[in-house]
Amino acid sequence: MYLIYTEEHGDLILRSLKDAGLSPKTIGKLLLVDGSKSQLLEAISQLPQEVLKRLKISPASEEDFKKPHRLLEIGFKSVDAETFVENSMFENLMKVVGNVETYFHAIVNAKTGKIFGFEALCRAQVPVYKLFKISDRVAMITDYFCREKALLEYGSRFSQVHHLFLNMHPKFFNDPLEHVGELEASFQLKGIAPHMVVLEINEYEGMNLNALKMIREFLKNTGIKMALDDVGAGYAGLYQLVEISPDIAKFDMELIRNVHENTMKGIILKKLVEACKDSGIITLAEGVEKREELDFLLNIGVELFQGFIFAKPDPYPNIKEIEKRAYNLLGIK
Numbered sequence: 001m002y003l004i005y006t007e008e009h010g011d012l013i014l015r016s017l018k019d020a021g022l023s024p025k026t027i028g029k030l031l032l033v034d035g036s037k038s039q040l041l042e043a044i045s046q047l048p049q050e051v052l053k054r055l056k057i058s059p060a061s062e063e064d065f066k067k068p069h070r071l072l073e074i075g076f077k078s079v080d081a082e083t084f085v086e087n088s089m090f091e092n093l094m095k096v097v098g099n100v101e102t103y104f105h106a107i108v109n110a111k112t113g114k115i116f117g118f119e120a121l122c123r124a125q126v127p128v129y130k131l132f133k134i135s136d137r138v139a140m141i142t143d144y145f146c147r148e149k150a151l152l153e154y155g156s157r158f159s160q161v162h163h164l165f166l167n168m169h170p171k172f173f174n175d176p177l178e179h180v181g182e183l184e185a186s187f188q189l190k191g192i193a194p195h196m197v198v199l200e201i202n203e204y205e206g207m208n209l210n211a212l213k214m215i216r217e218f219l220k221n222t223g224i225k226m227a228l229d230d231v232g233a234g235y236a237g238l239y240q241l242v243e244i245s246p247d248i249a250k251f252d253m254e255l256i257r258n259v260h261e262n263t264m265k266g267i268i269l270k271k272l273v274e275a276c277k278d279s280g281i282i283t284l285a286e287g288v289e290k291r292e293e294l295d296f297l298l299n300i301g302v303e304l305f306q307g308f309i310f311a312k313p314d315p316y317p318n319i320k321e322i323e324k325r326a327y328n329l330l331g332i333k
Helices: 011-017 037-044 061-065 066-076 082-093 093-099 128-134 136-157 176-189 209-222 236-242 262-278 291-299 319-330
Strands: 002-005 025-029 032-033 054-061 103-110 115-123 163-168 196-202 226-233 249-250 283-286 304-306
Touching: 011 032, 011 037, 032 163, 037 082, 054 082, 054 283, 061 262, 066 115, 082 136, 103 136, 103 319, 115 136, 115 319, 136 163, 163 226, 176 209, 209 236, 226 236, 226 304
Parallel strands: 115 163, 163 196, 196 226, 226 249, 249 283, 283 304
Antiparallel strands: 002 032, 002 054, 025 032, 103 115, 103 304
16 A cells, blocks of 8 residues: 655546556545555656656555554655656666567558668656656656667577667757667677667657757667658657768658648658758658558659568567568559
């Protein structure tokens, strides 16, 4: 059991706890939650930062509610939600890492039908994007272990003829020398050639653009490629595309969806492809699901494809089957 103290947003917290399958008991501003730590983590991961900052959490029992002096003692020993989550992460680090599974999503070359690479996707008991919202420290740990797990799995499952796309959160890229050095060392220890790795920047919030531009220059010297995700999703994505000039531009899947039926989408994508080609940037369309979408994108010159029309993410993708399907879809013999 856990005791939660909150000064406000009680209804929101109650709703989040109930959504996670918990039935808290309330006494004033106190909540007694009977459930596992994982259920509680799932519940509070749904809450906004401003609410999390006002929570105090401590292990407790139903008997503690009957003894006011015990509640006072527990209150003094309680910790804020961020510290509670971080402590839980550290206590169960091996368990968390052990439960993380890496899925690989194929990226196909439009001209050859061969697999250009695989994007590594981290699947855990608690969705990774929720862990990122809790705190920078938890996010950094999650980011590190997902990346290391992906590198280990890639090294053991593939023969390094396919590029590995690694998702990276840009807010951790504040020290170019430190981060690039760490990446190179990690690749070297696992016997992975740097030129086969693509760092995929998939968030703009918290991005230090100047640091990222410096890292971009360092990466050029190591052979590590950089891809920019969600290009075309809004002004931010276009601005980063211009400023960073990545090796690969990954077009937002909402822009891809039913592009063959939407004249404006088609015009925007065509101009983006032309601009990227003129700048020497490889184009990649993600979220391709329909034959009509694929045909349109082929006609405007998109070079790489990723989507369910070719394959779904899989821990052990069948390369021969994916490429056989790609040959048929692309008309390659």
